[in-house]
Amino acid sequence: MTHFFKFSLIVSFLANSLFAEAAKPNILFILSDDQALETLSIMGELECKTPHLDKLAEEGVLFTRAYNMGAWSGAVCMASRAMFNSGAFVNRANQTVRKQPQWAQIMHGAGYKTYMTGKWHVPGKTAKNPPFDVVKDVRGGMPSQTEAGINRPLSPEDYEKGWKPWDKKHGGFWEGGKHWTEVTAGNAIEFLADVKTIDKPFFMYVAFNAPHDPRQAPKEYVDMYPLENISLPKSHQGLYPYRNQIGCGKQLRDAAIMPFPRTEYATKINRQEYFASTTHMDHNIGRVLKALKESGKADNTYIIFTSDHGLAVGEHGLVGKQNMYEHSMRAPFIIVGPDIPKGERNETAIYIQDAMATSLDLGKIAKPEYVEFKSLLALIEGDKSPHYPVIFGKYINYQRMILKDQWKLIVYPYAKKYRLFNLEKDPKEMKDLSDNAEYKAVLESLKLELKELQVQMGEEFDFENPPPIDYAALKKFKKKSH
Template sequence: MSNSIVLISDEHNPFYSAVYGHSFLRTPSMERLAAEGTVYENAYCPSPLCTPSRSAFMSGRRVHELQVYSNCNVGLRTDFPSYGKVLHDQGVYTAHFGKIHVYESAKRLGFTEIHHRKEHKKPGDKNFSRRPLAIRKDAAQRADGYGVKEDAFDGDLKVINEALNWLREVAPTLNQPWTMTINLLNPHFPQWNTQEYWNLYPQGGDLPRYGKEEESANHPYARDLRMHFQTDLFTEEQVRGLRRGYLGNVAFIDDQLGRLLDALQESGLKESTNVIYTSDHGDMLGKFGMWWKCSLYEDSVRIPCIAAGPDFAKGKRVETPVDSHDIQASLFHAAGAQRPSHWAGEPLQTVKECDPERVVFSEYHGHGTRSGAFLIRKGDWKLIYNAEAPHQLYHLREDPDELNNVFADYPEKAVELETELRRICSPELEDERAHRFQQEQLRLLRDKAFENETPAGA
């Protein structure tokens, strides 16, 4: 049996790291972890939005099963046990530090202990209407969120410092297997840096290679998101500043990973502990004129996944697609604990290095698009099945930037991937189910009934 640490950043597009091929951004701690362990080259989140993605990871369930579609936390079901509770009930010590943002309050999740919990107060985000499509009126102002603030990282430093103290002082005293989950807020927008980190990458203030002129930028859902977030109003100066600040945020996260690896070494627990670095979703960073998450394009839906420790081979790179559910399943495998059979995912430890038949699924039903979308990744192929817009098919080995939708050119491949989708859910039924649920959430908001709410529906 092994212990496990999962460090989860917020909104880290993996392509913005040396491990995943960035041309000049150095991430030495991620490179160190990769050299000591395994890089999963094609990792995906369950949904490219904070609360749905984190809720799926917490519960082992698909987003459409949970009905956590957006960052609104009104009317949600709370009867899904967390992985922290299921492990705790089997004698595994479970510690959680930092951001929560899931379907249930932190104190009811059942972890052995939780520290510095950052939770969304009700009602959470109210700008999720899709019928009609909400426009986020203050969104363009977010584009000014970059530059230098000397307290930029104070919140994350409080979380990581307490986690490292726990690792040094508590973990060595435990006579049972344990897991530690650390959730940090960076590199999530706004892109504030301390002066030290702002100075690291002045060349990072560049422009995206692919902009609003691309075909993929003008898909109806992409146009919806650009309108919802008012991103067409961003100036060149703002785009450059946000991109530069993002690199500083990633560098900060990399340094905290390095501190974690050093503390693990110093505590004498390295040989018995797995470390996994990941994130809840990615960030478009101006590609196709789009910002932040909410899209099933690669920059938004992909996540880093680097794992090292007694359960993982050194210097290995796995092509087979994986997702956050597989990361969560790894905690059970390491601890020798029983995981509920109906939960999604399998342990990273048992995923084959190159399995062209393995299917990964993601979905999006949140703010900024007129209707739902579903993703299937199988081998080199990726299908985005859009409920109210043309479907998209990409061959990612030949077209990693998703510039050419070949849905009409490969009808047999499109049918094959749609068949895989329908083995998981009915996209029509789940899309309409999401709309009904959100209409009930909007009613609760109008009636201000969410303080004494009941579940919004099934």
């Protein structure tokens, strides 16, 4: 073999390698915080307006039953993000995210330029230094909340003289002078303006803090939602009967944002601000999507949009995400990109944390053994088999949940109470069937399946005989819930 021929082979190999690298798709992952599925106006349920996310859903596949698996602490978003970035299920994620390569590190190892801006809130050694090639304006768990933003509003008079979401003096999202939602979008746009000069595929992790409380937005967005146009949730009630036994009483920071009991007025004000924050974020997501198109990279980019969980804001007399109801367990999940069908809705039950495995599949990257969540590509391509036979949910030791087909069983170990719902007939979970003798067999079957599922999840907690509550830990809990 001549030296020239050897040289030609080397050049050809390098050229093919570079082409393969360039052909890898880009991944743009956009994550919101505390956004329930029904806030998407395309769902047709609430007054909330999300035109850019609606358009994104029309350009791809919208999964309408995307669940968070739960949390080991009041900071549900921290547990959720540990699962996103480790790929491990809830009972193993806290350790896996500390010991194994994270999502961004896997992407980097596969030749991706990795970028992150916005909320991180992932436990472990990377808590302050996310493992991306480029990090801009990394944020912690939540914008600072003030006493003025808690237990409000007590009345119209209290509202008039009190905290306002557009008032910059309260800090929070306004800390630094520019709203964090706008900062995060601006950072992503800045990176997208430079991607033409990057000779690698990119993985972007763009994490908004909105619409998490303090639910602040410019006044024009609040004005979009006159109070008389805000409807009360169908499941609205003043006080949730088991709030103290399930960890959602006054000791929980999220629960204390609104007054007890949950008045119609306070509920409407908080939903008004929730919608305003969501619409403001939607506008800024639109800016990012426009920048992607202008970058010339859109045709080879997959976009995955989701949130870390949902939120109650008055549903069932609850406010936060620390519960097993659909409004708090489900989040939007949209995927758009080359070869992704347009305008489809998929009602298969998935986990929002399937995002990582899906991105690895899209990039033809081997999935590490410790990644337990699954790729969605088979579902997108038309696979009709159950993605997960059952869906699991937990909240510390206060709550457990199992979802199978149309049936959901919620367990309150310390209240010694079960709640059984038929989601097909009762999607808003307003008719508890647990005490109905007609459904006793269903309830007992789900209890057995939940116990089997706990074994698979690596959990030894006996929900029928729970250990005593650690009241010392509970006192610290109020400050740590995000």
